[in-house]
Amino acid sequence: MSDAPTATGPLRGNLTQGPLTRTLLVFALPQLIGNVLQSLNGSINAIWVGQLLGDEALAATANSNILMFLLFALVFGFGMAATVRIGQAWGANDVITARRILGAALGLTGAISLVMATLGILFADKVLDLLATPGAAHDQALAYLRVVFIANPIATITTMIAMSLRGAGDAATPLRFMILATVLDVALNPVLILGLGPAPALGIAGSAWATVIATSIGFVAMIGWIYAKDLPLRLRGAELAWLCPRWQETQYLLSRGLPMGAQMLIISGAGVIMIGLVNREGLVTAAAYGALLQIWNYIGMPAMAIGAAVSAMVAQHIGAGREDRVDAISRAGSLANLAMTGLMIAALVPFDRPVLELFLGASSPSVAAALHIQDLAIWTYLPFGITIVLFGTLRAYGVIYAQLAVLFTAMYAVRLGAYYLLYPVLGPDALWYSFLLSSVTSLALTLLTYFKLPWRKRMLARIISAREGVPA
Incomplete structure (x- = not known):
């Protein structure tokens, strides 16, 4: 295997060739x-x-x-x-x-x-x-x-x-x-x-x-x-x-890796706060939410996989100078996620009671609570999934801190604010409506970042400069 860049064609594993949707899904x-x-x-x-x-x-x-x-x-x-x-x-x-x-x-x-x-x-x-x-x-x-x-x-x-x-x-x-x-x-x-x-x-x-x-x-x-x-x-x-x-590679990994890791910490921190709020509602609600998390973990998987695939595909297109296909990749990933997540939700809903009974037991009062929560909150994964996919594109261009701002605003300011404002009116249901509002807000802010902020030309110039400055 030659150590030199391939001159006769793309490298094995090149994702810039072929139909976008098929390549992305495969x-x-x-x-x-x-x-x-x-x-x-x-x-x-x-x-x-x-x-x-x-x-x-x-x-x-x-x-x-x-x-x-x-x-x-x-x-x-x-x-x-x-x-x-x-x-x-x-x-x-x-x-x-x-x-x-x-x-x-x-x-x-x-x-x-x-x-x-x-x-x-x-x-x-x-x-x-x-x-x-x-x-x-x-x-x-x-x-x-x-x-x-x-x-x-x-x-x-x-x-x-x-x-x-x-x-x-x-x-x-x-x-x-x-x-x-x-x-x-x-x-x-x-x-x-x-x-x-x-x-x-x-x-x-x-x-x-x-x-x-x-x-x-x-x-x-x-x-x-x-x-x-x-x-x-x-x-x-x-x-x-x-x-x-060398310091050049170390600086890149630190400057990009630390804020990317911080995104995971923001998401997990919001989850910890959510569990604390749920626990206030008593054992029945806490058990219901715990069982739902086991199920929802799988519902969120298509977005995580497709978002990571979009990030790798867009990065390769940037390296190949084929930015004309970036928006099409984002669109294909978003539609694929909607289809896959929607199908998983549609397959789950008719059988949600027996699935929940596997975790909670058929006679548990938490089953009814879990069914009610799921009716309100499971749709959260549709808008949030698109957010994760678009994050993949933004991440490939090095747009990281805007993602941190989106997550912090949606998961802390909006979610907690909506919870405290709605609780006197809706009671415990304020938790699940705040969950949905947070997800819709994250998508709206991500779309604003994707289409309106002037990141493409600026970040592309930096990427090209960095690429030319790293010796082969």
Whole structure:
């Protein structure tokens, strides 16, 4: 495989060719499947822990997962920054720049994850105290966390490689090894929790060790595949020195990655506030909302997958100098998301009662509450899905802080403001109407940003300047 940019045609994984909608959907589908697998993995492992070890152990993993999500937000930011820059380089047939960015991203996030894992192991006890983890769950959460932190550097690097491969138009390779890791994780959980066969009985730590082993095997297998297939986005020989990033690449990843990660923190922070407001309404409403979150998590997956695919596609079109197709990509992604999310909602609504009864039980009073909430709030995912898709285009152009402003305004100012204004009139239903108003506001502000703010010419000039200034 030549290290020079391809002169005779587009690189393998180029997303600037062919029908837009078909290319977009084919590229987004593996990521959508991967998102579903990750959620199923978490749900099945939660069932193993809850059924085999009880409620205290399940609460322990829930508290631990809060911390792991915060670390994921950081990785997501740097991963999206790398995806965009690699996509731009791939569209320009510039393999060397793509590899440089990959090396820089792996070096930077690898170092950060090692530090965070070390600190996590040392101070996990103190962090759990800050979270006010219930005493009954505290010791189990501590045992679980200290093992999971061992896997964090490997999981971080695996995620970074997967996101970078998607930037290079390869969504199939990450999916292969996510399937492998997921199957291993699910299978090893009961073996290591209970000590089946020759395995020791490790209790809740066994669930954590299952994740460590599955993640490690998936990582080694993916690296072996990349080099066995000589995929273009690999580092070899002198290129391994790029794992020690120059300031130029580091500055780019920090300036783009930190605010992208902050978007995840804003969304998760709004979710925490929402749970607090729901808890005020009592156990029935809280249980109903908890069950709905399990379902809504899947409803939101098409937007996340299509938004990431749009970001990679637009980045490649920027690199290839084909900005004339950018609006068409955004339109195709928005329509595809509306169709997929709408179909999922239409398929769910006739069967929402039996689905909710799986989580709550047929005789639970929370079922009726959940059905009422769903009738009011599930439509939120239609406008918010378009927002996420358009965010993908804006992210490819480096428009990041406007997205932060949109999310903060919609999820805090509008949602909380509407809640407090409407509560005296609507009571608990103010929660769900504020949810819908927030979603519609986020779409309106995003459309304003997309069509009215003068970001295209300015950001394109910066991208071209940066591209020309990075030596091959």
